[in-house]
Each structure stands twice: as C-alpha cells, then as structure tokens.
Ligand SMILES: Nc1ncnc2c1ncn2[C@@H]1O[C@H](COP(=O)(O)OP(=O)(O)OP(=O)(O)O)[C@@H](O)[C@H]1O
C-alpha cells in the first residue's frame with residue numbers, strides 16, 4: 001500500500017442526477033499525482049457530489065472516473081470500497097471517528113481492515129499521531145478531545161495507509177478560524193510530504209490558498225479553474241517531526 005508514485009485522478013463527462021436534481025452536469029477534470037486542489041462554490045453547487053464521485057463513494061449517472069489507468073466508476077460497490085480502503089484517505093467536517101475507540105485505534109481501523117497485523121497497525125498509528133502533534137492524546141476517545149485535535153487524528157487516519165489521494169470535505173468547517181487554518185496547514189504539508197494528491201472542498205478562501213489549484217463549481221459545472229502557483233508555505237516545525245513520511 002505504501003507507494004512512492006501516486007496515480008493521476010480524472011473525471012470525464014461526469015453527471016449526477018438525484019431524481020429531478022442535476023447535481024453535476026458534465027464535469028471534466030484532470031488532477032495530477034501529488035497536486036492539491038481546492039473545490040469552491042456556492043452551497044448546493046455540486047462540490048460534495050463531485051468529491052463523492054471522484055472518491056468512488058457514489059457512482060456518477062454518466063461519465064467516468066479513472067485512477068491511473070483503472071476506471072473506478074464502473075466497478076462494483078465492493079470493488080470501489082476496496083479502492084477507497086487501499087488508495088484513498090478521507091477527512092470530513094466532523095472527523096467521523098468511532099466514539100468508542102481511543103485515537104490510536106481510530107487511526108488503526110483502516111489499516112486493520114486492509115489486513116495489516118494489529119501490532120503493526122497500532123505502531124503505525126502511534127507514529128502518525130506523533131507526526132500530527134497529538135501523540136499524547138493517543139489513548140483518549142473522541143469525546144475527550146478538542147475539535148482541532150479530532151481533525152489531527154482524522155488526518156493521521158487518512159494518511160496512515162499511504163493513500164494516493166486524500167479527499168477532504170470542509171475539513172475545517174467545524175473549527176474556529178485560527179484552528180481551521182492550522183489544521184489545513186498540517187493537512188496540506190503532510191499530504192505533500194507523503195506524495196499524496198489532495199482534493200479539498202471548502203468555503204474558506206484562506207483554506208483554498210493552501211492548495212496548488214482552485215476549481216470553482218457553479219450549478220454542477222466547472223466555472224473557473226486556476227493554478228494558483230503560489231509556493232507552498234513551510235511546514236509547521238513544532239507540529240511535524242519532519243523527515244520522510246513514507
Ligand atoms: N443524496 C442526495 N439526494 C438528493 N439530492 C441530493 C443528494 N445529494 C445532493 N443532492 C442535491 O444535489 C445538489 C448538489 O449538492 P452537493 O451536496 O453536492 O452541494 P455542495 O456544493 O456540496 O453544497 P454545500 O456547500 O451546502 O455542502 C443540491 O441541490 C443537493 O440538494
């Protein structure tokens with residue numbers, strides 16, 4: 001699972017209808033391996049639907065999603081689940097951690113599901129919690145942590161399996177602005193150091209500013225697509241132990 005070269009991700013002619021609602025109306029997007037892309041747009045414009053299609057969480061009504069040379073949109077639900085487990089990581093607004101499990105076990109869950117032996121999964125989880133600056137919280141349950149700590153645990157969980165792509169849907173949406181930007185900085189730098197592609201849906205232009213590229217969606221189509229070309233800010237040294245992440 002731990003690969004050095006990640007694969008490009010692409011959507012071709014993506015449409016998605018929910019009954020009468022056309023949530024996506026023909027989206028073409030190519031995302032280079034290792035690129036970070038922010039998706040912005042008004043509420044209801046199709047951002048989450050696009051992210052869910054690219055991540056194989058839902059199948060598009062028409063069109064194709066490819067990861068490298070593999071067409072993932074036409075796979076069965078079971079095969080798409082397997083791709084999600086082995087190639088993708090996810091961070092959502094509320095972290096979606098299992099409330100009954102301590103942080104280290106939450107981070108280990110995707111590794112265990114992918115067949116990594118328990119001892120190895122827990123030690124990988126501990127390493128990632130350290131990297132994300134929440135090593136001391138490893139035995140706490142989600143109810144005993146702050147919003148910023150929870151998102152750091154969620155980022156550790158998303159990255160621990162060495163994913164090709166990390167998908168984040170409003171990862172800072174439940175945080176105050178300062179904590180949100182800290183979390184986004186950490187997400188952006190750890191994804192970059194891991195060589196993972198990053199796709200982030202956000203309403204916050206400053207969060208989007210951490211990405212290489214800004215894609216703006218309106219009414220289910222791409223309205224603007226801009227390479228921001230800004231050099232990435234430097235990693236937060238006190239939060240990251242540095243060095244090779246994979
Ligand atoms: N499961 C669903 N069933 C029915 N309609 C849906 C479903 N998911 C999304 N939609 C509709 O599709 C459109 C796009 O929704 P989507 O969630 O992608 O928007 P969004 O850009 O992520 O909005 P927000 O910023 O509010 O999260 C909306 O009109 C929404 O109501």
Ligand SMILES: [Mg+2]
Pocket residue numbers: 047048049
């Ligand atoms: Mg959304």
